[in-house]
Amino acid sequence: MELLDVQQVQEVAEKIKKQFQAIDSVEEISIIEAVGRVLAHDMVSKEDVPGFHRSTVDGYAVKARNTYGSTESMPTFFHITGSVEMGKDVNQTIQEGQAMYVPTGGMLPEGADAVVMIEDVEVVGDLLNVFEQVAPRENVIFKGEDVYDGEVVLKKGHRLRPQDLGGLAAIGVTKVPVYTKLKVGLLSTGDEIVPPETEELLPGQIRDINGISIAAAVQALGGQIIYGGIVKDQFDQYLSKSQELFQQVDFLILSGGSSMGTKDYTSQVMNQLGSPGVFVHGISIKPGKPTIIANCNGKPVMGLPGHPVSAMVLFELFGRQIMNQLHHVNENPFAKQLRARISRNIASQVGRTDYVRVQLEIRDHELWANPVFGKSGLITNLVKSDGMIEISQYKEGIIAGEWVNVILFS
Amino acid sequence: MELLDVQQVQEVAEKIKKQFQAIDSVEEISIIEAVGRVLAHDMVSKEDVPGFHRSTVDGYAVKARNTYGSTESMPTFFHITGSVEMGKDVNQTIQEGQAMYVPTGGMLPEGADAVVMIEDVEVVGDLLNVFEQVAPRENVIFKGEDVYDGEVVLKKGHRLRPQDLGGLAAIGVTKVPVYTKLKVGLLSTGDEIVPPETEELLPGQIRDINGISIAAAVQALGGQIIYGGIVKDQFDQYLSKSQELFQQVDFLILSGGSSMGTKDYTSQVMNQLGSPGVFVHGISIKPGKPTIIANCNGKPVMGLPGHPVSAMVLFELFGRQIMNQLHHVNENPFAKQLRARISRNIASQVGRTDYVRVQLEIRDHELWANPVFGKSGLITNLVKSDGMIEISQYKEGIIAGEWVNVILFS
Missing domain, CATH: 3.90.105.10 (Molybdopterin biosynthesis moea protein, domain 2)
Known part of the structure; x- marks a missing residue:
């Protein structure tokens, strides 16, 4: 048998970074x-923005220095000269000892540099008693303070x-x-795969799960799916359908049958789509080891394992990276991660990065991640999970109670 | 002046829970x-699912007990009787000492209860040497193991x-x-508010920010926005436009001018839309204190402050709760939260819940939340933030280095 020339997760990420240029199609x-x-x-x-000095409270616009020393027992007196109307220009100027009423969001009259809150004044006819001093700029957003020209x-x-x-x-x-929406092609392969709408399965048949879940994940990332349907494990049909789809898209995903024969087909197909061809022939990862990635005349092509869980994990890791890279996206790396304590020991193998699906739970005021175990072909394993944790290639496992990063599923 | 009868954040959440029934309109x-x-x-x-016993590896289907004791130096011998084709029924039965080739995902022949991986065998013509023992069910997903009928x-x-x-x-x-998409009405009020497409602002005017950001937040949650435009601070116009919109929607949001006059209008309008009317007249929260919530003949109506930051924070807290509640949504509370250390002391007031916008940063392998300070009218304050932290009503503040929960903005 042919051994896969597997690469580490970090290596794969670095290689992808170097292989693909962003697409600059704009609308x-x-x-x-x-x-x-x-x-x-x-x-x-x-x-x-704002285009004028703006009050942040309901109150009286004044010269701040005129309020200095004002207290509850020793108020300062002002002469009220009018009031500012919302959304209108003000054509009065505040002089020493003068005040004008300004509603929240109203324009500050010229000459004023602060607003005394309505809670801190008393109005007696035209006379204003101010009980609190304000500093210059207090209760005001200045012109350009939010955004400057x-x-x-x-x-x-x-x-x-x-x-x-x-x-x-x-x-x-x-x-x-x-950027115009990325066009992502998706082709499912496998003699056992039938369309999801098949009502009665014949013995040995399986519905096309990846055609739905990977398509939805692409759409959730802002991509447009061009679905190529299902092809049988026949090289010629697989190649011609791949070529047809490849022409129409920015990124092609082949969701492979994961039997050995089909895997070989996938890398042969990729190498015929363009050069330099396949540069990742397998990844030291669990699940998802037989993942293949190619650069076909500058266009990314990814061969995902047929197992729905493996396919989803690998898409989240590298499909996402490729889509972001094609659009210069600088993704906030924290937006989908949180910290939790793992509830059980999990053994792992040094030299391989493991991704374990977890369900989150609050216990004793702390967030715990409960591993969702199950064979990688089980779709319910994904449905029950909130996210996954990574066990680095340098670790032999993690110990119950240890803090881990949880990558949330979208 | 009228003092607001403010309520605590938790109280408000509880009241909302009791006030509104879910809407059962389905498509x-x-x-x-x-x-x-x-x-x-x-x-x-x-x-x-699967509808048949299925191999998870490329290998040979056998009776597990026939492999017991097999080792590298003492292999067990099997007779190969054929190979299983993908997607096809198998009409052979495995007898003692027999083996059939099965590709990954292929159907297990009757009589077999495990699969030996191809790495652990040697094929010599029709003869199979098995070097590893397997347990019953090993490398097989059984019928119904993923999902049972x-x-x-x-x-x-x-x-x-x-x-x-x-x-x-x-x-x-x-x-x-x-559930059919929730119809959410949105009406902006304020004499100073003009449509975002206004090219040249007159003195005192501000573009309608909430009409865009709250609408987008509603859509991101799966709602359909019915935008009612901008009304002036005139009671009759405000009421008639609100009534018109109220009839068409499942949930009405009034983005208010936050000056005192407008605030009064908003609660009067709400009380005329239906009964029992306003049940939250202000929340002990910063920012967003003058938020008003009403139940108008069973339909939720929310009066958000005009300040874009306050409006967004309050929508994330309570608008989101209302939308989820109307659709029986049991939201995963962890999906938008993570833990970080706060980078600065922040003072707060006991008896009030504060929400502080933060930017996230990795420092010394730890996640830190840097407060984004700024007056609550600043929209850039939100644009620069990744999320917000909550300082509970029971705390006088938080100390630099303390661990906090960050609620991520969508």
Whole structure:
């Protein structure tokens, strides 16, 4: 038998980094539909936000120095000269000893540099008694304090969250340049694989699980799936269907039958799609060892194991990396990780990185990760899991009670 | 001035729990478009998965007891009677001393109860030398071992993830009953608020940030936004526009001007929309104190502060709770939280729950949360943050180095 020339997880990540260039295909879309999309340019503000000095409280605009020394027993007196209307310009100037009413969000009149909160004053006709001193800038957001003219608000490669769209709205940007959705091709192979909608299975048949779960994972990452269906374990059919799909996509995923024959087919197919071809022939990982990755004329092609759990784990690790890399995405590495204590000893093998599915539980005010054991072909193993933990290639295992990083499933 | 009758965060959560019933409007959709949607029924398998005993390796199917005692130096001999084809039924039975080749995922022939891995055998013509003993069930997934006929695979109220769709595909379910998308109305109020697409702001004007960021947050949670636009601080217009929107939605959000006058309008409007009306008149929280929540004939109505940061924090805390509750969603409380050490002392006030925006950073192999300070009107404060930490009402603050829970922004 042919032995796989397996590589370590970290090596594979480094190689992927070197193999693929980002794709710079850009479109402009409305911010209303931009959640989850990736910014294609730095976004620079063309104005100050706010565009005027703005009160953060309901109160009276004054010159701060006129309030110095004010206390409950020794108030300072001001003359009220009017009140500011929301959303309107103010054409009065505050002079020494004068005050104007300003609602929260209202514009500060010229001459004023602070606002005394309404809780700290007493109004007697046109007269204002102030019981607390304020410092200059107190209770005011100054012009440009949120965003200044010329400031980079968001960087290229940022995946847009709801609040980021708010930030864009604030600077008057309602259309954003984003990378066009990655087209990801997905082809399932295996004589035993039948479409999920097959009602009655014949003996030996299995429904195409990866065609659904990997497609959904691609979509959740913002990709567009082009599903090539299921091909039999016949080299010619496998190759021609792969070539057809390869032409249409930015990234091709082959969800392989994991029997030996099919594995050989997959690397042969990849090498015919383009050069330099296969550069990862197996990974020192559990589950997912027989994973193959190729660079076919600059385009990534990934051969995932047929087992649904292996396929999902490997997609989360490297499919995700490839998709992010093609779009310059600088993913926040913490966004999907948390710390928990492992509830059981788990043995592992030095020289191999293990990923163990876990279910999370709060016990004694601490977060515990309970391993979900089961053979790697079990899809319920994934359905029951909240995430997975990594046991490094340098460890012989982990001890119950040890703190571990949990990578959450999306 | 009118003092707010503020309530504690926990109290508010409890009250919301009691006030609103879930909405049981259901539709059937394809699993291909079901990521993020919420299951409306328990999903029960009508068959065993796999439907047959299945090998998890490439190897030889045997009776396990025939291998007992096999070692490298003392192999056991078997007679090879054929090989199993993928996806096909097997019409041979394994007798004592017999073996059949089975590829990974292939069907186990009758009479066999284990598979010897190909690495542990040597083939000499029709003769098989086995160098390792196997136990019964070794390297086999038995019929129904993944899912048994009648098993509940996923529960009502579960938000579907990619791997869950794989689980459904495995049991032959390609259409799922999900709750219809929640219709969430959003109305912005304030004389100073203008549409985000306004190119040149007049003095005193501010673009409608919440109309974008809260809408995006609703959509990210699977809701459908019905945007009512911007109304001025005039009671009649505010009321009639609110009534119109209220009729069309399952949940109404009023993003209020936060000046005192507007706040009063909001609770008056809510009380006219239906009874019993407002039950939360302010929350002992920072930011976001002037938040108002009403039950109008069973329908939730929430008045968010106009400040974008306050609005977002309050939506994440209570808008999210309301949306989940309307769909029976049993959210995994850990899915958006992680542990980090706070990098600075932060003072807080006993009797009030504070939420502080933080940026995450790895330092000395540990995760640190750096507070993002800034006045609550600053949208960049949110754009720069990865999440927020909670300082409980019982604490006077937190000390640099302390471990805290970080609630990640989506």
